[in-house]
Amino acid sequence: MTDFVLVAGSRLGAWAWDEVVPQLRAAGHGVHPLTLSGLADKQGVPAGQQTHVQDIVDEVERRDLREVVLVGHSYAGFPVGQAAERIGDRLARVVFVDSNVPADGKSFVSCWPDADSRAAVEASIAENGGFLPVVPAAHYAGQGLTDEQIARIVDGSTPHPGATLTEPAVLARPLGDLPATYIKCLLDGAEPSDDVAELLTGKHWRLVEMDTGHWPMFSQPRELAQILLDAAGE
Template sequence: MTQFVLVPGAWLGAWAWDEVVPELRAAGHGAHPVTLSGLAERSGEQAGQQTHVDDIVRVVREGDLREVVLVGHSYAGIPVGQAAERIGGRLARVVFVDSNVPADGESFVSASPEYGPQVAAAIEAAGGVWLPPGAADFEGQGLSGEQIARIVDGATPHPGRTLTEPAVLARPLGDLPATYLKCLLDGPGLFPQVAALVEQGRWQLVELDTGHWPMISRPRELARALLDAARTP
């Protein structure tokens, strides 16, 4: 039985996976949605990048989970990629959902020269947090008005230090057994680092015809993609 550990991206909590979890459990697997420190019901908790890595590792170890598929959406690909190498033989696969990926010594901000400076400025202006976007920013991502409202209503400010503190990797990220799910409505191109990892041949690339929040816009399709990824040798 596969144990899926589901980690949402910036501004979101475990609630973002509410429509994915039943699909995975109905298929006979475990599903463990995570709320990272400082977000959703954990708002106000202090958190840095390694706090979020520890959050994920703790879910695996305290639950004594085996055959783990770690799933990281958007920002969460950074702590998930680090947690993957720390859980050792418990790991079966990593699935990056339209996500950033960690680079040793780099942060979310420093690894993104195109928009990282804007994020850093926004964090400073907001007093140390990254404020959630408004409804207009979710247009064109395959979301209904009701789904956009759900995200906007549930979103909370994201702890800024988790975005500015560096990732720590002990070995090359390409050593991980991984699937990258690319959401096409969020743009056809891959991050250069992701493209390089896919080209190495160990990472599987899967495309989803939806936007950046597939757990909201296409939860059943996403669940099927996660189940397929778990079966990948």
């Protein structure tokens, strides 16, 4: 039996996996959707980048999980990639869902190639009491989502703790050493970022493409669940 630990991206919580969880459990696996500190039902809990890494490690160790597949969507690829190397032989595989990947000593924001975007995010955090604010429905247009799905995301979103985006990642060994699957959602760009493309040239990483947008747990939950099951079998 595999134990899946599911971590959604910025502004989201464990609830984002509601349509994926039943399919994984029906296949006989343990499934543990996780809300990171400061978000959703854990609002008000102070959080930096390493807090989110520890949230994931603590979930694995507290439940004494084995054969763990860590799944990180979007922002969550950053703490998931760091947590993966810290859980040792408990790890079976990492799945990055259209996500950013950590680089030692660099923050989530500093890994973005566009300086204007980095500056805009940092300014927004400063102007909103240390949080990245929620975004309107228009932000999710063109990503294969129905109006109802967009409304669910918008209604469930909470401001994201800014320190988690600006504090550096800490990696003890190369990310390419981890057994990993990278899911590229094609409506969010046809090609992986340069750092991900480089990792995919290694022998431990493989690429899977989905013909949908950046939030596949909403737009294509059945297809995403099947990819996760396939990854667990590798």
